Each structure stands twice: as C-alpha cells, then as structure tokens.
Amino acid sequence: MLNKYSDTDKILVAVDCIIFGFDADGLKILLIKRDFEPEKGKWSLIGGFLKNDEVLDTAAIRILNTYTGLNDIYMEQLYAYSEIDRDPVERTISVSYYALINIENHNAELIKNYHAQWFSMAEVPKLIFDHDKMLRNAIRRLRYRTSIKPIGFELLPEKFTMRQLLELYEAILSKELDKRNFISKINSLDILIKLDEKDMKSSRKGSYLYRFDKEKYEEKLLNDFVLNL
C-alpha cells in the first residue's frame, strides 16, 4: 500500500434517495418519518451513509432495498450537496439518487415498519435539512430524462393502458397533453406491444392493454432519442 494522503480531511458521505412511484392517484414520492434526533418525527427522504468499502450506486441500492424490499430498480445519481451546516449533527455531504418504482410492486409491510409513506406530489410536507431542494432538482431531472429516455415505463405495471401512460406523462410534466398527438408519438417510437387483452375496469368499452417491447426499448436507450411532448 502506498503512503496515505496526509493533511486531508475525511468527511461523512450520505446517500439520499428520491423515490418516485405512480398509481391511480398520480405521481408520488416515498418519505420516511425520522425516528431519531435531530428533527425526530419530521419527514425525510430515505437515506443512509456510504460505507468505506462501498460504491455510491451500491449504497443507493442497499438503502432503497432496506426500506422497500425492492431490487432491480432504475436509479440514477443526481447531485452532491455539501453546504457546511446542511446536517446540524455533523458535517456531511450527501449524494442524491432518484429511483422510479411501480407502487404496486413494493413490499407494503417493509414500508410500514419503517414509518414510510407515499405522498402525492401536491401534498408533500416540508422536509428536513435540504431535502426540499433535492426533491425539486429530482423532479426537474425526471422531467428532462422523460424527454430523452422512455423511463416512464418503469413506473407502470407490466400491462398498462394508453390512458395510464398518458396520465403518467402528464403527472411528470405537470401539463395536459393532447390524447391523439400523444398516442401517435408513442406509436411512432415503436416500443409498445398491443395485447389482445382489455382492461375492463376503466370503462364499459374496455381499453386495450400494452406492454413494452424490451428489445426495441433497449435500442432506444442506446441511440439518444428525443421525445418531444
């Protein structure tokens, strides 16, 4: 082993996850009620500390898994926050990640054990530390990502209707989209498979279910494309 760097400060490194989910009520995020001081009882993003023998991506996955039981989730690193007093206990820098999950798939019990709860975007409470800022930036990134990768699908169940997909995009972008234009754009991407099955819950007529074509989807992920909604 080579000589260590001397005269350099070591710092606590945290990871905070902005976990987006989607269901019939729209876009949500998963928050946790902090059960230790300071700020005990306040709402917080789901986070933890980076271990010395751990890569950031792995830490983010570990933390997400601890609170939701989920693996194999779309996650992306966002930004490192480093204000001196952002955590009043001790100088800590925090790297934010966001994850997209299908609410129906998560382990509801795990979430309950940890006093975690889904909040609609409109009802998000004030968060501890600089977590509000982290969330705002995550939404911005999610909007941007949505326009260049069809990641929105990560938030939907395997089979979904066009209406669900439309509403997901409307929720992410928080603007109304034209139904016909949306459908023809999505179809032009050629990443959906229309099933022979209908969802009869939403209307008397029933609406076709789709799933996405993983192979074609992967291709699109490679070749930067732009989905202009």
Added chain:
Amino acid sequence: MLNKYSDTDKILVAVDCIIFGFDADGLKILLIKRDFEPEKGKWSLIGGFLKNDEVLDTAAIRILNTYTGLNDIYMEQLYAYSEIDRDPVERTISVSYYALINIENHNAELIKNYHAQWFSMAEVPKLIFDHDKMLRNAIRRLRYRTSIKPIGFELLPEKFTMRQLLELYEAILSKELDKRNFISKINSLDILIKLDEKDMKSSRKGSYLYRFDKEKYEEKLLNDFVLNL
C-alpha cells in the same frame, strides 16, 4: 452541538475539474503533469481535496483559481465517482466539475509553474485513475448544455466573429454546421449585439465583431430554451 453520528465511515472527498478552453486551434482542455506518486509524471485533471469547512462549489473554484489564477468562471458540478480503488493510495470519492474559460484570459505563468498544459481534444493523452471517464462524461454534458443554454459564449473573447462562434459550436458538437442556418438560428435568439467594428485579421474584407447582450442572455438562461443545431 448534537451527538455525532457513530459507526459511520468518513471518507476522503476530492474535486476534479474538467477545464475547457477554446482558441484558434479549437476546443482544448487543461491538464496537469502529476508531480507526486503514484502516477508521477502522468497527465491528470486538475484536482484537490475538499476541506472540512468548505462547500464543493467553493473547493472547485479554489482549485481552478490555484492553477489558472482565474475567478468568476462558469462552473457546473457533474458527477460523483466512487469506485473503491479509483485512487490506489486511499479510498477517495471524487466530484467532477467542468469549467469553461477563454484561453486568452488565463494566467500563462501560473499554468507553467504547475506544469499544466492545454491539449486539443484530439490529442488528449491517457489520464490517470478514472479521469478519462470523467472527461468523456464532461464532453457529453457540455454538448447537452450547449443545446439548452448559450454557454458557449463563455469560451470566447468578449468580441468575436460569427465564424469563431460557428467554429466553437462545431468543435463542441464535433460536427459540421451549415453557416447560413447557424447564423439565422443564432440571430433568432436575439442575444447578440453586432458592433460597428470589424476584425481585419481573418480576411481582406473583414468580418463584423459581435458581443453578447448580457440582459437578453440572462433571460434566455432563465426560460429553458432549446437550440437545435
């Protein structure tokens, strides 16, 4: 002061800067010859360690200033790299920043003292650690940023010709652009002021110099816009 977090690992945090410059020979980056082990004598991004009482942005500015004498530079945080063995001396995570500077403005002596050197993009040597990856990602981000903010101007002298601007964009995007289409797009942004002055160095006829209109430029920075080149 509240109780410290116990049982958590503290880690060295570094900042590495990808410093882009532009001159008549095209787009360049500033590298430094490492004068300590390991990898002594190899080329490296300009970097340093984050201090305990310092914010990442400030550290990036400090490091840039140390090696170039420059202040007041466009910088943007990019990504946190955290592979366990990325630095063989000691476990270190590094947050990358990129900066855009006008080569003519920098303090050439400072750069020489530190054995720093500008490299054309085509001639960048192999870099230490994971700095190659950092550079690749920075170029990608620069391309993207260029398309949504007119940051390219940061790389030019205060007064510049349309040709210089065109060549800058060509260098960043590494593709040829149509002169007429480019000029009309830039003009449609309405952020340039055409001066009464001509640059006579480039041709017998001389070409008009422009500077950009700071106020209108700031507006554009606020309202997300897209420059499709």
Added chain:
DNA sequence: GCAAAAGTGTTAGTTTTACACCCATGG
C-alpha cells in the same frame, strides 16, 4: 484582377400542433 473569406434567402421536407366525432358496452 484574383484569391479568400464574408455575407445573404429560398424552397422542399418534416415535425408539431390544434381540433371533433363515432364506437362499444354495461347499466
């Protein structure tokens, strides 16, 4: 007078947007 870079518009093709009616079904 000629070489070298500057400057300037038009057209065809493509993409985006706006917009409204009929369909199928369960109750």
Added chain:
DNA sequence: CCATGGGTGTAAAACTAACACTTTTGC
C-alpha cells in the same frame, strides 16, 4: 337508450435542412 371513456385522422403552422452566388479588398 344513454352515459362513459375509447379510439381514430387531417389540415395549418412552424421548424429544419439543403443549397450557391455576390461582395469586399489586400496583394
């Protein structure tokens, strides 16, 4: 039979991409 959401196409407008000739002036 009717209320509800599902499904479908077209036309105008905006934008993008391709393309070539004239101007100026120092040598």
